[in-house]
Amino acid sequence: MRAVGRALVDQLWRAGVPRDLVQFVATPDDEVGRHLVTHDDVATVVLTGGYDTAQMFRSWKPSIRILAETSGKNAMVITAAADEDAAIKDLVKSAFGHAGQKCSAASLAIVEAAVYDEPGFLPRLAAAVRSVRVGEAGKLSTMMGPLIGPPSEKLRKALTVLEPGEAWLVQPQRLDESTNLWSPGVRIGVQAGSWFHRTECFGPVLGVMRAENLDHAIELQNATDFGLTGGIQSLDEHEVEYWLERVQVGNAYVNRHITGAVVQRQPFGGWKRSSIGCGPKAGGPFYVEALGTSSGGAHVEADFRRVWREHFAVEHDPSGLACERNVLRHRPLPSVGVYIAPDADPAAVDLARMAARVAGVTAETVVSPATQSVERVRVVGTITDEQLAECHAAGVEVDRVQPVADAMVELRRWTREQSISTTRHRHGRLLD
Numbered sequence: 476m477r478a479v480g481r482a483l484v485d486q487l488w489r490a491g492v493p494r495d496l497v498q499f500v501a502t503p504d505d506e507v508g509r510h511l512v513t514h515d516d517v518a519t520v521v522l523t524g525g526y527d528t529a530q531m532f533r534s535w536k537p538s539i540r541i542l543a544e545t546s547g548k549n550a551m552v553i554t555a556a557a558d559e560d561a562a563i564k565d566l567v568k569s570a571f572g573h574a575g576q577k578c579s580a581a582s583l584a585i586v587e588a589a590v591y592d593e594p595g596f597l598p599r600l601a602a603a604v605r606s607v608r609v610g611e612a613g614k615l616s617t618m619m620g621p622l623i624g625p626p627s628e629k630l631r632k633a634l635t636v637l638e639p640g641e642a643w644l645v646q647p648q649r650l651d652e653s654t655n656l657w658s659p660g661v662r663i664g665v666q667a668g669s670w671f672h673r674t675e676c677f678g679p680v681l682g683v684m685r686a687e688n689l690d691h692a693i694e695l696q697n698a699t700d701f702g703l704t705g706g707i708q709s710l711d712e713h714e715v716e717y718w719l720e721r722v723q724v725g726n727a728y729v730n731r732h733i734t735g736a737v738v739q740r741q742p743f744g745g746w747k748r749s750s751i752g753c754g755p756k757a758g759g760p761f762y763v764e765a766l767g768t769s770s771g772g773a774h775v776e777a778d779f780r781r782v783w784r785e786h787f788a789v790e791h792d793p794s795g796l797a798c799e800r801n802v803l804r805h806r807p808l809p810s811v812g813v814y815i816a817p818d819a820d821p822a823a824v825d826l827a828r829m830a831a832r833v834a835g836v837t838a839e840t841v842v843s844p845a846t847q848s849v850e851r852v853r854v855v856g857t858i859t860d861e862q863l864a865e866c867h868a869a870g871v872e873v874d875r876v877q878p879v880a881d882a883m884v885e886l887r888r889w890t891r892e893q894s895i896s897t898t899r900h901r902h903g904r905l906l907d
Contacts, residue, residue, distance in 0.1 A: 529751045537863035543751035546675045547703030550583035552692045554709040562708035569732040570681040579704040579734045585692045591685040622655040630678040702746035706733040729897040740794045753874040769879045782882035800897040805890035812841035812849040816856025826878040834889035
């Protein structure tokens with residue numbers, strides 16, 4: 476990853492971007508890296524990494540602003556209405572592309588009972604997984620290369636240790652210790668609430684769960700702390716719509732693989748613990764704005780309602796592909812606590828409450844920002860480092876950006892974005 480980052484920065488420098496504007500600093504994971512993150516001149520950190528890493532940075536410096544895309548425990552639901560062969564193909568690509576190390580990779584397959592119990596489904600899945608050609612990354616014939624380093628403790632457990640009720644459909648094997656090359660593995664019988672159900676592992680191992688029906692599948696899919704990517708395989712449009720209204724993921728995929736998001740086409744970022752910092756999706760229309768600041772102006776509720784009606788209440792598909800529908804939509808946050816600090820501007824408080832009302836969000840005034848009754852707290856006024864540390868420890872996301880009269884900027888803060896990518900063809904033939 477450091478080599479990729481350096482290559483990108485080199486290209487920017489060659490294109491004329493000033494070296495004092497964009498710098499490349501490869502710090503070790505020790506006190507040097509900590510010094511950079513906690514330095515007085517560093518106000519914001521943009522992070523792609525684990526949830527634990529983001530929490531560690533916050534423990535070092537509670538006031539640091541982190542915009543992070545973090546962990547995921549991503550699942551693909553396969554219903555009885557799926558094209559099973561297409562579902563297996565998409566599942567294998569989602570689980571074992573890049574050796575399962577992408578944050579968007581499928582770690583779970585949640586299979587409806589009618590399919591799971593079918594005598595031919597699991598053997599076909601096993602055959603597809605065994606067909607994945609494993610080898611050196613530089614060989615054109617290789618479908619899955621080695622890990623980028625030795626397996627973490629979590630991944631090693633996932634590759635080697637089964638839990639009660641589980642069995643290996645395809646047992647992974649370490650093929651070359653010097654290059655961290657493993658063959659892909661599939662564990663079946665993964666139980667609800669088990670370690671593998673709830674733990675992100677980042678590697679070439681897939682767990683298969685049995686669901687009684689679609690409702691049960693959605694319950695299992697939403698039962699983790701994360702909400703990065705998720706998919707469904709079903710040719711029943713009613714099932715798909717039902718799933719889309721209930722699944723708790725930032726990037727939802729229908730009848731396709733769940734990896735490979737493209738800028739603008741599928742803006743990327745998750746819900747729940749898969750996103751830190753109340754920021755927008757990478758590659759979406761609000762990302763650059765989130766790196767700046769907005770202030771001033773007088774708010775008019777009628778203008779807010781117009782912007783909500785014309786932009787936030789409608790779905791957007793700027794790519795306009797015939798073969799694939801790629802929609803970005805905004806879902807009102809389920810609930811938000813509003814903490815009014817002693818130095819809060821009454822006009823800003825009124826603005827926040829008005830924006831919440833327009834967005835249809837329940838805004839509950841809280842006496843302490845570290846309340847655990849809501850996922851997110853909007854702070855109007857100043858919050859102390861001690862209060863921020865309490866919020867981080869409680870798992871409460873804090874939005875410290877002060878309310879602004881720009882409806883496009885302010886209303887976004889009361890929503891969470893969701894990208895939906897849907898295949899609109901069957902074997903190359905466009906659907907109506």
